[in-house]
Amino acid sequence: MKLSNRLVYYFAGFSIGILFVVFIWDKKDTKFNYGPNARVLNDIKGKNVHYSNELHSAFSKNKITASIVLNIIKDGDVNFSKSNTKLDSCKIYVIERKIDKINYSVELENCKNEVKVLTYNLD
Numbered sequence: 548m549k550l551s552n553r554l555v556y557y558f559a560g561f562s563i564g565i566l567f568v569v570f571i572w573d574k575k576d577t578k579f580n581y582g583p584n585a586r587v588l589n590d591i592k593g594k595n596v597h598y599s600n601e602l603h604s605a606f607s608k609n610k611i612t613a614s615i616v617l618n619i620i621k622d623g624d625v626n627f628s629k630s631n632t633k634l635d636s637c638k639i640y641v642i643e644r645k646i647d648k649i650n651y652s653v654e655l656e657n658c659k660n661e662v663k664v665l666t667y668n669l670d
Contacts, residue, residue: 584625587640590657591620597663611651611667619644619653620662626652639665 580586596617598606605611623644631639637658644651650670656663 583627587625588620588623591655591662594660594662596620597661599663599665601666602664605667611669615646615651616653616664616667618646619651623653
């Protein structure tokens, strides 16, 4: 058998195998959080979120809404240079996201069982 035929059979089987695996993982809702940003956000998403008094007053003044804060936490980018990850008990993370041409920044405290949103910033 020629080398070209072997390569065609190999890639055909490889492609079918990839499709099979993708469909199985899609049904299992499997996530691959290899990067540090994805790992931190996945950890935060699984916990109860509490807001500081500053955030509650901002909610009442309509400066920022809880849905925007949750959107930032869900799809934002962790700024590790502004975060304090060396703490033992609760690590402090700064998550940034641009929504409708406005740069939002949220500082939160990630503890073992809960997350507390401390401050926000609009640019």
